[in-house]
Amino acid sequence: MSEKQPECSIAIQVLPKVEGEEVIRVVDEVIAYLKSSGLPVFVGPFETTVEGPFDQLMEMVKECxxxxxxxxxxxxxxxxxxxxxxxxxxxxxxxxxTKHHQ
Structure with a gap:
């Protein structure tokens, strides 16, 4: 492969203990944080995937x-x-x- 592959990929689903649509607000804060990392991020309907260095991703899981x-x-x-x-x-x-989103 010509392109270097990431050493780690995580998929995280956070389930804050809040009521109703307040869940969306809290989850959106987590997604904004993940996106701010500058790492590749893919937001799905149930979880968000991030790829990059293992240690950085483990710290990000904790911060979420x-x-x-x-x-x-x-x-x-x-x-x-x-x-x-x-x-x-x-x-x-x-x-x-990618092949599923063209």
Missing amino acids: QKICIRAGAPGVSSYVKIAYNPSVGVWSIDKKV
């Missing part, structure tokens, strides 16, 4: 929890999927989804 709390949620549950392969990398977001 704190963002929910600072945004007013008394608690948060999250589902996180991690693909990590430092020696050869993982498939990029583009490789996995």
Whole structure:
């Protein structure tokens, strides 16, 4: 492959313990944070995927929890999927989804 693959990819779904459409506001704050990283981000209807360096992504997972709390949620549950392969990398977001969004 000519293009360097990312070493890690995460998919995160945060479920802040708030009522009604307040969930959207809190989740939007998390998504804004993920996008501000400058890393490739793909927002889906149930989870957001980010790819990049393993250590940075693990810190971002931690920060997502704190963002929910600072945004007013008394608690948060999250589902996180991690693909990590430092020696050869993982498939990029583009490789996995571009053909489905043309």
